Amino acid sequence: MSLKIDREVILAPMAGYTHSAFRLLCRELGADRTYSELMNATGIARRGEEKELSFFTDSERPIHLQVYGQNPEEIAQGAYVLASKYRPEAIDINFGCSVKKVLKAKAAGYLLQYPEEMGRIVEETVKALKPLGIPVTVKIRLGFYEDTLEEIAENLLKAGVSAIALHPRLAVQGFSGSADWSRVKALKEIAGSVPVIGSGDVRSWRQIDEKFEQTGCNGVMVGRAAVSNPWIFKEYKERRDIEVSLAERVDFILRELELMWGYFPKEKACKAIKAQISQLFKGVRGKAKLNDAIMRSKSCEELVSNLLRIKEEFSG
Numbered sequence: 555m556s557l558k559i560d561r562e563v564i565l566a567p568m569a570g571y572t573h574s575a576f577r578l579l580c581r582e583l584g585a586d587r588t589y590s591e592l593m594n595a596t597g598i599a600r601r602g603e604e605k606e607l608s609f610f611t612d613s614e615r616p617i618h619l620q621v622y623g624q625n626p627e628e629i630a631q632g633a634y635v636l637a638s639k640y641r642p643e644a645i646d647i648n649f650g651c652s653v654k655k656v657l658k659a660k661a662a663g664y665l666l667q668y669p670e671e672m673g674r675i676v677e678e679t680v681k682a683l684k685p686l687g688i689p690v691t692v693k694i695r696l697g698f699y700e701d702t703l704e705e706i707a708e709n710l711l712k713a714g715v716s717a718i719a720l721h722p723r724l725a726v727q728g729f730s731g732s733a734d735w736s737r738v739k740a741l742k743e744i745a746g747s748v749p750v751i752g753s754g755d756v757r758s759w760r761q762i763d764e765k766f767e768q769t770g771c772n773g774v775m776v777g778r779a780a781v782s783n784p785w786i787f788k789e790y791k792e793r794r795d796i797e798v799s800l801a802e803r804v805d806f807i808l809r810e811l812e813l814m815w816g817y818f819p820k821e822k823a824c825k826a827i828k829a830q831i832s833q834l835f836k837g838v839r840g841k842a843k844l845n846d847a848i849m850r851s852k853s854c855e856e857l858v859s860n861l862l863r864i865k866e867e868f869s870g
């Protein structure tokens with residue numbers, strides 16, 4: 555099934571960050587496409603989905619709901635449950651995550667060691683979603699211990715994948731070293747008409763253009779840089795650096811929180827957003843005071859009133 559992706563700037567999936575509210579705000583700022591964070595397909599197939607993770611609104615479309623798992627049958631089943639219920643633009647299979655818990659479960663990035671099994675997983679999922687007309691995409695790394703991109707790509711393409719996002723590091727690297735975008739270019743040459751998306755170490759809007767030019771890829775993902783600067787999408791669209799004040803950053807967080815309360819219990823939302831707050835205020839005057847106030851907040855009310863107080867203080 556073909557999927558059209560043409561020079562898109564995409565919010566990368568990030569567990570703990572890219573839930574509905576953040577995706578929506580990034581789309582408003584100019585992200586062309588979003589991905590959910592990874593969801594356990596085996597759990598979904600056996601017990602149903604975690605509603606907070608699968609929740610999204612139409613404004614976040616085009617959206618890929620991302621699953622991971624261990625074997626073709628359960629991944630295909632989990633994917634079917636989500637696809638039939640929510641009709642996302644695509645189901646994405648994660649073959650990149652290499653955190654200990656996931657590797658121990660022999661899922662996601664672990665499977666990079668078994669390109670043929672990756673192919674079987676995609677094939678089974680493509681078959682399951684065909685009646686729904688929903689394509690299957692993947693997000694991969696270069697390999698596990700060594701770069702086996704060509705073999706991986708061959709198996710995925712044969713299995714009918716509709717787009718490949720590549721974070722060009724090995725699984726064993728975690729986030730060390732740097733993303734090797736020459737491998738995104740190599741994948742683009744192999745993939746033919748199947749869209750290729752690159753992901754890794756894009757820190758400024760200018761680098762987005764560089765990646766498109768260097769590799770000919772169809773999409774560039776922005777991950778960590780978007781957590782601390784979601785305005786990067788707007789900067790890219792408007793082709794200029796944007797100075798964002800502390801007050802505007804506080805307003806962003808308050809809006810995100812309000813949206814989160816639609817699908818997260820209030821206190822849980824406030825707890826969840828704290829990790830993002832400290833990143834969003836990186837390098838901003840007043841950051842130390844803000845972080846201190848955030849850490850001291852014992853309840854949601856306190857968090858909100860502290861945010862508002864600091865905003866007043868630094869707007870004057």
Ligand SMILES: Cc1cc2nc3c(=O)[nH]c(=O)nc-3n(C[C@H](O)[C@H](O)[C@H](O)COP(=O)(O)O)c2cc1C
Binds near residue numbers: 567648
């Ligand atoms: C906190 C965090 C959580 C992540 N969670 C996911 C995930 O759920 N699914 C996925 O495919 N990649 C995940 N990634 C990888 C990112 O999508 C991206 O490929 C990687 O961070 C490199 O891009 P960046 O340098 O722009 O952040 C995660 C990365 C981070 C930092």
